[in-house]
Amino acid sequence: MRRDQNADGASIIVSCRDISKTYPGAVPVRALNGVDISIRRGDFASLAGPSGSGKTTLLNMIGGLDRPSNGHVLIDNDDLVQLNNNELTGLRLHKIGFVFQAYNLIPVLSALENVEFILRLQNVPARQRRERSMKALADVGLSGMEARRPGHLSGGQQQRVAVARALVARPAIVLADEPTANLDSKSAEELIDLMDQLNQTAGMTFLIGTHDPRVINRTRRHIAMTDGRITADEYRH
């Protein structure tokens, strides 16, 4: 059996091995406590748990935004702990797509330019860049809104642009941290539909940190966390 495959043969994109994270301070906070988890290609997984359970910390570790105090995080067999800051930046650019709770779009760029920005950082040729960005925006249902800046888009639309930005670079995995938290019900449902559809049709891997039951009920893999530990991990068909 290959190292990047699990028992049933599906390839593993993310592998966390016994990772812990302690934030130093007058009273050190142990945010993660010996987490072991693997994410397979094509997973549509939710990472649920109450506030302070370690969801965001784990997503940050997997996304290479922070480093664990102990253990290893492997993305496509690259051990993040071994990478220097520049290599981590490159890994984030090429292998990981992020969707944040607060959308986090660049306010001075239009929707199209926000999506295109990732490809510019990857030095993708201009024509290809434009075509892929237009398609990504079309895929999230924002055709015709390419020229609008974030300030002229609704929250739901901004989050769709963030999804398009995360997808356009064809990452190994999209990490979404509370993507529906700032959205109204309708926009939240639409976003969940969109992510589900992208997972089913394009095979995009999603790991969604959330405590929104609507998201948890729609994902096909459910991972639960409490006090920095994985307490449940199950596939639902």
Add this chain to the structure above:
Amino acid sequence: MIESLVLIVPLAWRNLLRNRRRSLITFIVVIIGMYSILFFNSLLNAWAQSTRNATLDLMTGSAQIHARGYLNDPTIAHVMPFPGTTLQHILSAPGVTWAARVRVPAIVQSEYKLLPVTLTGVMPAQEMKISTIPHAIVEGQYLANPSDNGIIIGRHLAQRLKTRVGKHVIVMSQSRDGANQEQSYTVEGLFAGNKAAEDDFIFTGLATAQHMLNLGGNISEISFKSSDAQLPSVIATLQKADPSLDVRSWQSLSPFTAATDQFMHGFTLIWSIIMFVLMAIGIVNTQLMTVIERVREFGLLRAIGMKPALILLQVIVESCLLTGAGVIAGAAGCVVTIQQLHNGIDLSFLARGAEFFGAGHVLYLHVIFQQVLVFTLLVWSFGVLVTLWPAVKAAHANPVEAMNHAA
């Protein structure tokens, strides 16, 4: 690098337009700072120049030639021959004007009073080119030629002597053979200058003075004017041509004027530094705000894979554009203002004050392009430099901490 700039420059430009008010404030701070530095630098330079010229143009010139010993004992005992062909050739170089004088201590007497003065025999046509006194006649007229046997005295001296144009005065001095000589002169004109000059100097024709003092063709001094740049080489050439003569620059002849000149330059420098620091505080403040306010955004850029160097470049480009525009606008505004003031700034409304400081009534400002260039580059570089520290901090911030930073 070019690809990075193509990515960064439009982004930087839009970021500047994003917070128009703050960008405008920074822009105005830089404009005012740059304008003030250049304009007041120019004004103070003009003031220094005017102060210097007011003294040097009276009698001193840029430099003087004397017989050795004259400066320690400025009497009839230390005279020298009228310049020969070699000296005249050097003194006729382009940009150099000169005049020969006889200058001895004397006593002038009217029917009311007797006062000590300096009798100066001059060549009126040459004197016109190097001294302001022939142009400062307020009553009567200036001497016509070296043989003119009239006399020009200061307006204040005339008041003290209770004399006027057309009246006679007696001038007494010692001739070369040691005998006391006296001669009656008709007052031909009165000049106005500073009070000390009005009291001290009386002028007659060079040949008339030589005759009275039994000097033959000898003279006391040659005063000449040349540009500052030209002066050292002219002095060196003259000294080399006749080592027996004492050739001295105005700095050596008039140490007080030289010290004042140096003081004015020092003052100008201090003023420039003060303006620079004030402007720097304004720039640092706004640039720091610009970076600190956007820590979240920089965190996002780091999170999605933008390298720290690119973030640093973005902040530098923003600063470069904003400071650069301000610096250029400020410098251009100042150059235009100075060119509009080509007729000079008339300070006659504070004439007495200006006179007290030794400056003329009209200040002529000049654009020194080298100075404009130096200050432009200095302010521009500084504006960019002060953004480096916050930019480096922002570029290397932990993405998670940066994104959690309260906006």
